Amino acid sequence: MKVAEAVGRALVAAGVGQVFGVVGSGNFHVTNAMVAAGARFVATRHEGGAATMADAYARVRGTVAAVSVHQGCGLTNALTGIGEAAKSRTPLIVVAAEASQPGSNFRVDQEGLARALGAGSARVTSAADAVAQTYAAVRTAVQERRTVVLNLPLDVQARESPDPDRALAAVVPPPPRSAVEPAEADVAALAELLARAERPVLLAGRGARGPGCRQALEALAESCGALLATSAVAHGLFQGNPWSLDVSGGFSSPLAAELLQGADVVVAWGCSLTMWTTRHGRLIGPDTTLVQVDDDPAALGTHRPVHLGVTGDVLLTADRTRTALGGRGGRGHRTPDTAAALAARLRWRDIPYEDEGTRERIDPRTLSIALDDILPAQRVIGVDSGNFMGHPTMYLSVPDEQGLCFTQAFQSIGLGLATTIGAALARPDRLAVAALGDGGTLMSAVELDTVRRLGLPMVIVVYNDDAYGAEVHHFGPDGFPLGTVEFPPTDIAAVARGYGFEAVTVRTPDDLKPVRDWVEGARTAPLLVDAKVVRERGSWWLEEAFRGH
Template identity: 85%
Template sequence: MNVAEAVGRALVAAGVGQVFGVVGSGNFHVTNAMAAAGARFVATRHEGGAATMADAYARVSGSVAALSVHQGCGLTNALTGIGEAAKSRTPLIVVAAEASQPRSNFAVDQTALAEALGAHSARVTAAADAVAQTRAAVRLAVQERRTVVLNLPLDVQTQDVPDAETALAAVAPPEPRAAVAPATDDIAALADVLARAERPVFIAGRGARGPGGREALELLAERRGALLATSAVARGLFVGNPWSLDVSGGFAAPLAAELIEGADAIVAWGCSLTMWTTRHGRLIGPDAALVQVDDEPDALGGQRPVHLGITGDVRLTADAVRTALGDETRTGYRTPATGDALATRLRWRDIPYEDESTRDRIDPRTLSIALDDLLPAERVIGVDSGNFMGHPTMYLSVPDEQGLCFTQAFQSIGLGLATTVGAALARPDRLPVAALGDGGALMSAVELDTVRRLGLPLVVVVYNDDAYGAEVHHFGPHGFPLSTVEFPPTDIAAVARGYGFEAVTVRAPADLKAVADWLAGPRTAPLLIDAKVVREHGSWWLEEAFRGH
């Protein structure tokens, strides 16, 4: 057995069950070995799409996934998706063939590329160590939540592995990352903060999405009268809780922002407190105590100074603090007036607005509300980046924390469609919905073919303003020329039909009847909605975004 086969089999034995990629000569044998060992391989039309599908699959499934790429150009094609995964600490293995000869036209410093993106670079260096090195790469990805680029030099791939079967028999999925117990002094300090707080708010992030996280936070919040919010990445964690504020940050509804600003104690649970989640700190009152709980010590205070940083698992920490506080229950922020306001004024769709639809274009708020009513509640949504993105993110409801896959750490357009494909494969029980701008849709249109080949009953909603709307609304008011970011109209519905989709152009709510008909039918082909949206105004979160540049 040669190294290529041994590495492929070792990856599957170590727990890799889903692989995405584009196969070339350098990764042909290792990819076939993974498939033969039982992994599902999805061939995409571009490595960038494959990278983001793998990222999304790992996020939604909670398992390590793999990306398989050719040496050199195959890896460089995937860099944006790998960068998004690395920034998001997604457990992902990038199986990258590597040129052995420096004069090869495929030769490039793949270690430097990986490290520049924040990924970990590993390499199979010898046949005798191939299985062990592969196993170590998966262990690092899982236990350290890292994206790992596993380089496979071409000359090593063909070498015979001594006693390969014995080495492979010893491979098993690594133990999950161990939960970090918080220090006793830290528990006492946080209990003291909450004992003194009159208006506490909890903000839960990605790190709170693990088993038992919601229950532990809700029990502690109930004990202390805390309101509950999430980062955008963790949206849906507190669905159904009457004291939920939904999302904190740039997407927050006015009432949510008002209540967070009024908090006298804010505790971030597995949340990095980025500029997006805190509106560059403006959501944190000047006298509010700010606490951050995270199982990564380096994350504490990494984005914003905190008064108290606690290294610990979210569930373990919340349970320990609740025990330390005893049985006393306080009203805190959970007053009748607050409850009434949350029941009537929290959701964006419940806030009155002037419908700006015209004869030719539909208001994105009107579109999003109508789609929210039409689409089944059991859905998984992927959202691309752009001026439009706040509308599907906040107007389309989600059933739980797995209902939104938010690949926005790099804030790149063009990732939304691939995100939704990966999420759809991880949750085949839900209707997948990809919300894209026209720029991102056309950038990633090649993966419409992947959707059709997979037979996914996927809905693509294109918020089409014939422009890079974020730039139009950021630079336009200052009188700058916009010809570089505006485009002639494109019939994206026709493009989708060419890939085998059913498609409809929407300019008014009545046009959505075709969507209802598709939902009621057999859904044998995916559906694309080319929604011509009004383009006169930037979205409410736009200037917030540009402050982060």
């Protein structure tokens, strides 16, 4: 058995069951070995798409996934997707062939590239150690929640693996990351703060999406009268709870922002408190006591100074804090007036607005509300970046914390389609909905072929304003020329039909009837909705995002 085959088999034995990639000469044998060992391989049209699909799959499925790339250019093509995964702490293995000869035109500093992106780097250095080194890379990805680039030098891949059956027999999936025990003194201090709080809010992030976390946080909130909120990446965690404020940050509704700013204690659970989640700090009142709970001590206070930092697992810390609280909590925000306000004014769709649609272009709010009514409730949504992104994120409801895959840590456009493909494969029981801008759609259009080839019954909604809308609305009011960020109209529906999609162009609400027909029909082909949206003004979240820059 060659080392390439031993590495592929070791990856699968270690728990990697899904791999995405573009196969070239350098990663041909290792990828085929993974398939032979039982992994599912999805061939993409670009390595950037492969990396983002693997990232999204791992996030939604809650398991480690892999992306397989050719040496040199294959890896560099994937860098944006790898950077997004690394910034998001996604457990991911990048199986990267590596040029061995110093004079090879494929040779680049692959270890240095990984470091520059914040990813871990590992290398298979010998035939004797290949299986152990591969397993160590997977263990690092799982237990440290890291994206790891596993470099496979071509000369090492071609060597004979000594006694591979014995080495592979010892490989099993690594145990999950151990739950970090919070210090008793920290739990007592947090319980004391919540006992005295009059208007507490519990704010949950990505680290609170694990099994049992919702129940633990809801029980703690009930005991101290707290309202509940999430960061964008945890959207849907408290779906259906009458005391939920939904998302904190630029996507917050006016009522949610008002209640967040009025809190006297905010406790962030597995939430990094970035400028997006706090609106550059403006959602945290000047007299608010801010607490952060995270199982990584390096995360505490990184983005916002905190009054109390608790190193601990979210579930353990919430349960022990509730015990320490011992019934001392008050009613907090949980009053009849607050309940009535939340029921009537929390959702963006319940806030009156003047429809700015014309016969040629539809208001994105009207579009999103109509789609929310048409599409089935059991959905998983992937959202690209751009001026439009707040509309699908906050007007399209999700059933739970697995209903939105939000690859926005790098804020790159062009990742939304691949994100949704990965999420669709992770949750085949739900309708996958990709919400994209026209710029991101055209940047990633090659992966329309992947959707069609996989037979995914996906809906792609393009909020098409024929521009890079964020730049138009940021620079346009100051009189700067916009020719570099505006484009002639593109018939994206026609492009989609060329890939084998059903497609519809939407300019008014009446044009959405074919979408309803598709949802109620056999869904034998994926559907793309080319929605020509109004472009006269920036969205509310964009104004928040650029404020303070």
